Amino acid sequence: MKSNDPGIQHSLDGRMSPDIQAAFHIFAAHWRKVNTQWQYPVHTHPMFEINVVLQGRQQMTVGGRAYVQESGDILFIRPGVQHSSLGADSGNEMTYFCLHFDIDDLILRRSLMTMDTVSLSGSSPELRSIRSALDIIISRVILSEASDSQLNRLMILNASLQLFTALSGWVLAEMPVVSGSALPGVTENTVALANAIEGLLQESVFTAEATGSRGDGIEGIAAQLGYSPNHCNRAFRQIYGMSPRQYLSDLIIRHAKLQLLDNSLSVEAIAHRLGYRDVSHFSKQFKRWTGLPPMGYRRLTADPELSDD
Numbered sequence: 001m002k003s004n005d006p007g008i009q010h011s012l013d014g015r016m017s018p019d020i021q022a023a024f025h026i027f028a029a030h031w032r033k034v035n036t037q038w039q040y041p042v043h044t045h046p047m048f049e050i051n052v053v054l055q056g057r058q059q060m061t062v063g064g065r066a067y068v069q070e071s072g073d074i075l076f077i078r079p080g081v082q083h084s085s086l087g088a089d090s091g092n093e094m095t096y097f098c099l100h101f102d103i104d105d106l107i108l109r110r111s112l113m114t115m116d117t118v119s120l121s122g123s124s125p126e127l128r129s130i131r132s133a134l135d136i137i138i139s140r141v142i143l144s145e146a147s148d149s150q151l152n153r154l155m156i157l158n159a160s161l162q163l164f165t166a167l168s169g170w171v172l173a174e175m176p177v178v179s180g181s182a183l184p185g186v187t188e189n190t191v192a193l194a195n196a197i198e199g200l201l202q203e204s205v206f207t208a209e210a211t212g213s214r215g216d217g218i219e220g221i222a223a224q225l226g227y228s229p230n231h232c233n234r235a236f237r238q239i240y241g242m243s244p245r246q247y248l249s250d251l252i253i254r255h256a257k258l259q260l261l262d263n264s265l266s267v268e269a270i271a272h273r274l275g276y277r278d279v280s281h282f283s284k285q286f287k288r289w290t291g292l293p294p295m296g297y298r299r300l301t302a303d304p305e306l307s308d309d
C-alpha cells in the first residue's frame with residue numbers, strides 16, 4: 001500500500017524517533033539552617049528525594065542504614081523508603097537543602113527505582129552534573145531575591161531541566177549495572193506484567209479520542225491480561241513506584257494540558273477525547289489536579305502575565 005505522505009514518497013530509507021512526552025515535577029524544595037535540637041521523624045512519601053548538606057554534618061537514616069553527611073554529600077532516596085534525620089552531628093548548627101521530584105516517564109522512573117545507591121559520592125561526570133544542577137537551583141533560584149516572577153520561573157525551569165538531564169545521564173552511565181529487573185525479589189514476569197499494563201494504559205488514552213471511552217480502567221486491563229486487579233496494582237507499583245490509577249491520571253492531565261493549547265478545540269471536545277462523558281466531571285478533575293479550571297488554564301497559557309494577578 002502506497003503512502004500519500006509527500007515525505008515518504010520516493011524515499012529510499014529512513015528512521016522515525018519515538019514520540020517523547022514527559023512531565024518532570026520538582027516541589028517542596030527548601031533550604032534550611034537548623035540548630036542542634038532540630039530533628040525530623042521517620043517518614044515515607046511517594047516521590048523521590050534529594051538531600052544535600054551545605055554546611056556542617058547531618059545524621060540520616062535511610063532504609064534502616066545510618067549515614068553521616070559531610071558538607072557537599074548528596075543522599076538519593078527512592079519513593080516508599082523510610083528515612084529520618086537525627087539532626088546535626090557533633091553538636092553544631094547545620095544547613096541543608098532538600099527537594100522532592102517526580103517523573104511520569106516510566107522508563108526513567110523504573111531506572112531510578114533500580115538505583116540502589118543512596119549516598120552519591122565520587123567525581124564522575126554524571127555526579128558532577130547532578131551537583132551542578134543542584135547548585136543552580138540553590139544559588140540562583142531558592143536563594144534568589146529577584147523580583148521578576150517571570151525571570152524566576154525561567155530560572156526554575158532551566159535548573160529543573162538541567163537536573164532532569166543530569167539524572168538521565170546518571171542512569172545511562174549505570175545501565176550495565178541496572179539492566180534487567182534489578183530490583184531485589186522482582187521476577188521478569190512481574191516486569192513484563194507491569195510493562196503490559198503501562199502499554200494498555202497508554203493505549204486507553206490514545207483510543208479514547210476515537211471511541212469517547214477509556215474502557216474499564218485497571219479492572220478491565222486486569223481482566224484482559226488474566227490477573228486480578230490487586231495483583232496488577234502490586235506489580236505495577238513494585239516496578240514503577242506508583243499506582244496504575246496515578247499513572248493514568250498523569251497521562252490524562254498531560255494530554256489535557258496539551259490539547260488546551262489548541263484554541264480550536266472546545267473544552268467539551270477535549271473532555272470527549274479524553275474519555276469523559278460529562279464535561280463538568282472533567283472540569284472538576286482538571287481543577288483538582290492543577291488548581292485551575294480548563295478555561296482558566298487556557299487563558300493563563302495564552303497570557304502568562306495573568307499569573308501575576
